[in-house]
């Protein structure tokens with residue numbers, strides 16, 4: 423299989439367009455080619471999940487998309503504009519909520535901080551913070567501090583902070599890897615409901631195959647490093663999903679088997695011979 427450059431679901435300019443992305447880290451004496459040739463696009467409002475073997479370059483890719491890391495070659499475009507620094511209409515949620523929230527600030531102040539940096543007036547900030555905390559079910563915890571909350575609640579604060587920012591694209595880097603299974607299921611449902619409500623484009627990175635199939639409209643499978651897109655799978659499950667019904671559908675089992683097989687094949691070796699830059 424080769425890298426896909428298909429835009430699913432919409433014509434015209436993709437919301438997120440990654441083309442020929444390559445990243446080589448220059449180490450001491452030797453170069454590490456982390457990402458070889460990544461090409462894919464997300465249409466406006468799509469929810470895509472990204473999976474791949476450990477160390478395949480998922481974080482490198484997200485950093486390049488977020489404008490935090492400069493690719494060696496290739497381009498990232500957001501709504502047609504090249505990304506060279508963190509774009510104002512993109513938000514990122516990381517796995518380590520403990521490190522991404524400021525313990526000395528209240529929940530309200532944590533969510534408000536990026537809005538201050540954005541230069542929004544006080545009334546608008548208050549409106550956005552209140553709306554985002556209500557959307558993640560934390561309206562009653564605005565005055566609490568992060569350390570007073572459970573891990574799952576802290577991750578909700580991080581999600582509220584991202585939502586309040588009103589991003590057109592939301593990047594999530596294994597956001598639920600550190601929470602227990604029940605909390606994780608609740609947070610997955612929260613993401614789908616926020617995505618439906620606010621309509622942003624979501625790129626969700628996960629190690630968890632079931633999570634990728636449950637959440638996504640598409641699953642992009644990356645090869646092992648040096649990385650290309652090994653497969654691009656359309657998740658043709660009903661749009662209304664719930665943890666019990668959806669996960670027990672025969673089609674769910676077929677899709678997870680396919681993703682699993684692709685990852686196993688990615689682990690065994692380079693998926694594509696001769697498509698790389700060199």
Ligand SMILES: Nc1ncnc2c1ncn2[C@@H]1O[C@H](COP(=O)(O)OP(=O)(O)OP(=O)(O)O)[C@@H](O)[C@H]1O
Pocket residue numbers: 447448449454455456475476477478479480481482483647
């Ligand atoms: N700063 C760096 N310098 C040199 N090599 C690096 C650097 N950062 C990452 N790498 C290498 O690039 C490759 C991809 O790393 P990256 O962290 O992007 O993968 P990942 O898929 O996010 O990993 P994981 O599955 O463990 O979360 C790995 O081989 C890694 O060792």
